[in-house]
Amino acid sequence: MNLQDLKYFHELVNQKSYTKTADSFGVTQPTITAAIKRLETEFGTTFFIRDQSHKSVNVTNIGMQFDEHVKKILKEIEVAQTEINQHLSEDILFGLPPIIGDEYFPKIAGKLLKANILKHLNVQEHGSHELKQMLLDGQINIALLGTMQVANNPDLKLTVLKKFPMEIIVNKNHPLAKKKGVFFKDLENENFIDLTNDFIHSAALRQLKEANQINIKTIYNSPDVTIVKSLIEQGLGISLLTSLSIENNPNLVALPLLDENQPEFILVAAARKNYLFKTQEQKLWDILEKS
Incomplete structure (x- = not known):
């Protein structure tokens, strides 16, 4: 199994057409057919059934279930690539909602300046909902967020700072x-x-x-x-x-x-659970936890 086969698979689920899938990747239709055949052989099942009368493709139930896993795999690979691209930079990709940025952040800015962190912050300012998605997508690595409840999240590490x-x-x-x-x-x-x-x-x-x-x-x-x-x-x-x-x-x-x-408005520090902080990011996280 290779990553490109999974990309072909996911696109075929969406397009339900071998021709359109091939066109979207700029490859021939037999390339897509061979990739799907490899996956079906490897897993010993059938993911797609051709409807010859309508020249379309039907996705089997197990095919739809497999796609749920494929989507997660492709997303993790995308986030991993983003993290790799960011690794050599000293910038800290930091999310900050406007209210928190205006009223709370100035109270900790002095500590960040003293720790030589302030100049490394690459601040993305959006609402908490959008910043949460940016965290999950790997576009930022640490954020201050506002939330009404702190439920256990399988993907995010959340630390309550203030209420x-x-x-x-x-x-x-x-x-x-x-x-x-x-x-x-x-x-x-x-x-x-x-x-x-x-x-x-x-x-x-x-x-x-x-x-x-x-x-x-x-x-x-x-x-x-x-x-x-x-x-x-x-x-x-x-x-x-x-x-x-x-x-x-x-x-x-x-x-x-x-x-x-x-x-109530609960202020939390947030980061992806599987993300390993760089040195400056760990310093930032420690300051946030103690603020």
Whole structure:
């Protein structure tokens, strides 16, 4: 068995055509046929059945099952190649969500500078959901992520650093600003300004809506937390954000939610479980764990 045969196999599962598969690799159709024959002989089974009447290919059940394993193998090879290409670089491919980058990262930047790590950081700034996928794909190797729960992940190593409450953020002159806390169900008539789906805040908002069985009016979605806070400062609406995001902002007020089982913003350091840190990356990870 060779890697190229597996690539041919996976593409044939997707295309269900020997001709289209051959064209996508720039090879002849007999090349694809021979590769599939080698795999079927090696495993002693049939992965594909030709439908001569429709000139198409049907994938057997065992063929579909085998493809689940092939996809994982090809992904691991892709990530391994990316890691090999990165190995000689001193850069640390580091993921940082905007809120964490603005409000939390500056608190540890001094330690990173002292450890001679700061200059090696190649920062990729995206929402936590996208950064998690970038970790799995090998595009970054370490990240700070926000999550609502830390479940056992077979592919990622997660270390909890801090926990912050999710709170209702309002303008300091908003009628709600004088309250000590609010129940989410009492906000049904408010105008909400939400972050986009790449942020866990949006998932937390959906969770609260479902738990309280109410509809809310979202007047704007933004991928930029700075814009969200600016619109709240102008009195255009309210939002659900972590308390971390509005520290040292005198124009905004954070109201605790009084609901039971309310979501929280959990800050974690994340890396692939099977990734071996370079020296500088290990120093970074140690600082993150102790911060």
